[in-house]
Amino acid sequence: MELAITLDNRLAESLHRQLYEELRRAILAGRLKPGERVPSTRAMADSLGVSRATVTLSYEQLIAEGYLEAAIGSGTRVCVQLPDELLQSLPVKQLKAESFSLNGSKTPAIKLSAYGNYLDDSKPLEGIDPDLPISFKTGRPALEEFPMAEWRRLLLRHCRTSSARLLDYAPDMRGEPKLRAAICNYLGRSRAVRCSADQIIIINGSQQAIDLVTKILIERGDTVAVENPGYLGARRAFLAQGAKLVPIPVDESGIVVEKLESKAASQVKSVYVTPSHQFPTGTMLPLQRRLELLKWAERRGAVIIEDDYDSEFRFGSRPIPALQGLSEGKNVIYVGTFSKVLFPSLRIGYVVVPESLARVFTRARWIADRQTPTLEQLVLADFLNEGHLERHLRRMRTLYAKRRQALIRGLKLHFEDRVDVLGENAGMHLMVRLQTDFSDEDVVLRATEVGVGLLSARIYYLNDSRAGEFVFGYGGLSERRISEGIKRLGKALR
Ligand SMILES: Cc1ncc(COP(=O)(O)O)c(C=O)c1O
Structure with missing residues (x-):
């Protein structure tokens, strides 16, 4: 049997x-x-x-x-x-x-198909109990700070001038031209992405981009290199497609590019990376490694999937140009999202593809779900063009920097020299190494008992996971709640 x-x-x-x-x-x-x-x-x-x-x-x-x-x-x-x-x-x-x-x-x-069987058999994604009063959940922005009045005003503007075009199927499956142009401008300015609006396809969040990239580029049995630890949403999409994963270690500077030359990686055709703010360690891939990665991909004829999910939030450090821009857009597929900078239920993201792939992506998008809702796209285009996004980002940078400081202060206060904060000064979460006599499971359990939700970083590893690493999302918690959460955690682990 x-x-x-x-x-x-x-x-x-x-x-x-x-x-x-x-x-x-x-x-x-x-x-x-x-x-x-x-x-x-x-x-x-x-x-x-x-x-x-x-x-x-x-x-x-x-x-x-x-x-x-x-x-x-x-x-x-x-x-x-x-x-x-x-x-x-x-x-x-x-x-x-x-x-x-x-x-x-x-x-x-x-x-079921092989795809269906994989999904049916895969373990449920581990998450934090939503009822816990203080949840260090990752990827949750400060939603109460979203400028809803502005958004509502823009929504009404479009609803008032409602036309059949707003309600009909969109003529261009790549997304609203006005929004694609606004994103093109924004990416060129802030991330040094080099593309024309024709290379941008609006999608329903970056997870859909990862799903489409997988379907278009990856065959059953292909080998895909992924960061270890790394983002589960990408790993699962590759595995569901029947890909074999090659874990590439991440050190304090991000993915260790030289490991892509190892025997295990000799068949790799695509690599998925989060270079601007590695998920979950928070490291930033330095320019030298970016160039090495691009050289490797060019030599190998491999594709780089660059997921830039939250790098808008940097506190001090200068941005490093996106791989896409450094590569002149040849073999990099750049994925971005408004889930973190605005709000996740908006479900608007974008993918920047090499010109040669624009047609196939547009067709895949049509098969998947036709389009992103027109109304939200038009509102978002105005939001960008009228400067609301930049304004919101400036406010959020200050807010998240304070929340991050509150988290680090709390950790140092309650864990003293038993805590190491990893990663760069960026993003909405940080990974820490805690020295405790408790197992990771017990840490999470004890935290839960005092009403605090957090995740062990083990779930993000394919192998070689280290005990004592935890990920704290702080974007959605006030400084007061962060301090209270860490105080409770400190007591629970004493
Ligand atoms: C690294 C990374 N990529 C992609 C996503 C997916 O974001 P969305 O589909 O909401 O755009 C997430 C969500 O948390 C993430 O952490």
Whole structure:
């Protein structure tokens, strides 16, 4: 029996619980058929590299719940008849793949594609409990500071002059020309991106850009290099497409470009990077490494996916030109978003593609979801052209610099020399290394118990994760709440 089971001993969940879950899901999804024999506890333990007791515990639980049955002399099998209450309590998502209907008669299971199977089987994304009073969640801007009155005024301006054009399908799938021109101008000025408005495609946030890039450029089995640690949203998109990931380490200056020359990376065709503010470490890739990366890509004929998600927020350091600008736009796809500078539910981002790729991107965009809403695009274009974005950014830079200082002050006060703040003076989150006797899981648990949400950085690593690293998003928290949160954390870890 061939069953792909992955257990991760870094997770808080015990191994026997993980194995129980994996087997249960395989039974419910019909990948383990009714009546089918499962391996003996010894064979399963050997193949997974865990103790026999771990397997026995999971099997016993599955037998107790009616998923498996043990027959004397013929080993353990999947129950032929699954209990009704079990099927009735299934979430809708699982019902689609069932091989039994609710009344017990067999119905054909809906077969998923490789893409669907990957998504169905992947672990849920770890997040912070939204009910916690103080959440150091990453990627959340200071939403209460958004100039809503200005936005409303611009919205009304367009609604008042409502025309059929505003409501109809857009004639140009690349996005509103006025917005593309405004973005082109903004990127040239602030990020040294060199492009014409024809190379800019408006999309629904940078995650959609990553998804489209993946579909257009990556074949099943291709090798993609990713920063380690790195952004999960990109990794998952590549994996769902069937790509193999090669983790490239990140040091205090960002991705270690020379590791792209290693044997493991010899087949790499694309690399995903966050050079302006590495996610999650917060490092900034120096000019020298940027040039090395570009040289490597040119030599290799590889594509660089440059995700510039929050580099507008820099507190002191000078910006380094985007890879896209340094490369003269040849083999770099530049991705940006308004999720952090304005608000995430706006769902407007942009991708700057080499001229030769503009057509295929526009067509992929059309297949995916046609267009971004016209009204919001026009409002955003005015917001940029009338200087509101620059004004808002200036205010937010000052605000985030203060919030960042409050966080660092709190950490130094409560952890003294047991804390190391990593990364550059930029962005809306920072990664820290805490020296404590508690495991990462216990740190998160103890924080939760005092109403503080934070994430261990382990989830961002493909391998080689280090204990004691945590990511603190501070954009959405006032200085007072930041100080209070760190005070509570300090006490909880004493
Ligand atoms: C590194 C990075 N890239 C991309 C995104 C996606 O942003 P959006 O799809 O909202 O534009 C995020 C979100 O937090 C991120 O952290």
